Amino acid sequence: MTQQNIQVKKLDGKVPSGPIQDRWKTHKFNMKLVNPANKRKYSVIIVGTGLAGASAAATLAELGYNVTTFCIQDSPRRAHSIAAQGGINAAKNYPNDGDSIYRLFYDTVKGGDYRARESNVFRLAEVANNIIDQCVAQGVPFAREYGGTLSNRSFGGAQVSRTFYARGQTGQQLLLGAYSAMMKEVHNGKIKSYTRREMVELVMVEGKARGVVVRNVVTGEFEKYSADAVILATGGYGNVYYLSTNAKASNASAAFRAYKKGAYFANPCYTQIHPTCIPVSGDHQSKLTLMSESLRNDGRVWVPKIKGDKRAPAQIPEEERDYYLERIYPSFGNLVPRDVASRNAKLQCDAGFGVSATGKAVFLDFATAIKREGVEKIKAKYGNLFEMYQRITDQNPYETPMMIYPAIHYTMGGLWVDYNLMSNIPGLFVLGEANFSDHGANRLGASALMQGLADGYFVIPYTIGNYFASEKFSKVETNHPEFEKAFTDSKNKFNQLLSINGTKTVDEYHRALGHIMWENVGMGRNEAGLKKAISEIQTLRADFWKNVKVSGSNVDINTELEKAGRVADFLEIGELMALDALLRKESCGGHFREESQTPENEALRDDANFCHVAAWEYNGDGVLPTRHIEELTFETVKLTQRSYK
């Protein structure tokens, strides 16, 4: 890569001023409105129909806008939000245990290791209560107490019970709620839903986002769609690592195409490694399965005190077990945040205390809880998770402890957006996991569902109206030269992939990339490893474009070609992640630079130099991107070393 001298910008998040608790209210009042009769004159494209996309689609259509949605699966109901197990946070304080909007805000800022925008987080905490009300009104079957009121449970990083849940299928139920609201508007003719479509280009006209080119994966044809604004709600980029808890089709291509059109990519190195996943069993493995964080309510994490102890867990007496989370973090115990739990599991395994044949696992033990509450109660709480564990591992967690190990689960980084959730490209809005905004350097459990729905139900309907009312729009048809160019570029890229006709499969490249990422840009990162990762990815990428084998053709369904397009983008974004990690020389949340740690091996931030968002601007292939920054100011929550002891 060559260096280019581009002036580094200080980005403006357009955060309103005034007391933090009034900012969103004041901003809502100050924003311009579109009169009800005029809303039908505006059109919106939404890419992705998970919690953020489906909730935005339903809400904007209800307001009267003309909405077109695209999803990669055969139905909007299958987006990966569906796999979220544990729950959704809100500060209802129903259990009377001291919760408040302010505490949810505080916990989220602290949990994110002081790398999120305070104002966004406060807004998130503020609208969370409305989300629960809205979902109940839609008929989401949350868990209930005998008296008919809603149940709560606890999640990591909080000392109150504020998580609402629907068995171990909360994401499914919330998504089906948003999907049904969306289908209601399909019925009303306000949403046109296209399935089995993949976004391949963002189209900009006169500096504004005005449409997309998508590939119809059934026919292989490229299609052009124009609108007055484009919303990306396409999820995260965790599948860069090949093995992750993400669904197989989850990909970064839509966001990365937007990056290549000038949208800034913020904090790509912030990835979340979830502590409780089923360990890797062999080379055939295609994905990793999460065991919900809710299990840490009752499960106790431990390793043997003797290195390499090969005895069966039942044979290891109590005094020879190290319940290391309870030992190191007495106040939070097994419910420390995810980054802390994951890093400690790695430290134990690296030190030789790991269990299982590979030594890359720790125990999650329910014996104490079963003794205290009885099998039936534990079954009622976690039955479906225990069954899933048994189906995959062939072991019975009621009788023997689960074995777990951390895995890539979520990405806090994403396209940079301002307070209005608009990227630096006018008319391009980014919602949910695809943006970078609310979780800082580490997301707390049960906050992803909260953010996706907050963005879709309660933020975008206001901010997109303000955008429409503030701008003038010329009519743009899909025969505009910018559409023709994007259309031809897309076609050429896919034809090129088919023409290479090499010897290695797409999956082989993806696995190789995943290996580089996990080893060097995983739970522990250092300068030498990150530099090595960058050079190895560059070599792998060059080889991919020379030697990949994509079978089939560009007509009809070609699943190999779909994968190839995504892996081509992963091969670029992986390098950007490593570069971002290299330049962020501090540790914070999920980004752990081994050079920057406290004597107790906790993440050591460097607030003097890194209390900012890094947002990357694309400058062309083979050219170093520019690292712009947005300064973060903490006026309400004091910057302190995070402690869960």
Next chain:
Amino acid sequence: MSGNSNETMSLNLKVWRQKNAKDKGEMVDYKLDGVSPDMSFLEMMDTLNTKLVKEKGDSIAFDHDCREGICGMCSMMINGQAHGPESETTTCQLHMRKFKSGDTIVVEPWRAKAFPVLKDLIVDRGAFDEIIAAGGFVNVNTGNPEDANSILIGQENAELAMDAAACIGCGACVASCKNASAMLFVSAKISQLALLPQGEVESVARTQAMVAKMDELGFGNCTNEAECEAQCPKGIKIENIARMNREWFKGALFGRK
């Protein structure tokens, strides 16, 4: 992780191959060695596909996504059973330890008039979205609803509603029914909403609209074989069909909406 992970299996696979919706299609035989008992069924199919791509063949197209049994995307008829031999298990969660080395395994797509085959094992289940769009929702817009705890729901009804809501919309019920009926799918949504005060108001109208749409799209009728219940990966009960019929009769008998 299981005791026999070092032993591998050899399988004889018979897989439905069909280029596109217009192609006639046929069963094709494949032999696959080196299958680990710890592989999921889809990982076994991945292994076969890698082999096919390396041998310059066209990979077998199949639907899959979350691979943890919740998205409802995977959809294979395995030895004549929707999602294979293990009860209440999706194809992605079925593991090869349930088979023996030397087994012949027949893999086909869902077969139903309303689910046309698009390629190989992939079918078009868009009809399910159309049924939901006909009425599978509570007519409430995003806004300022009352506090969530002002609607009290007894635990029993909440649990029954959740049992029905657990449907993943995979279509196994349709594929396993000799009439290709979608009654289990439709009744699960109708039940969930009829059991809750929020959805009860529109229950009769909802039932009429969804049933009419189901008939229009070419799904068959229910003749009480209960194969749908037996093969449903999420254990959805046919009691839901009885509840749906009750809602439907309310409309038919009393002319109510």
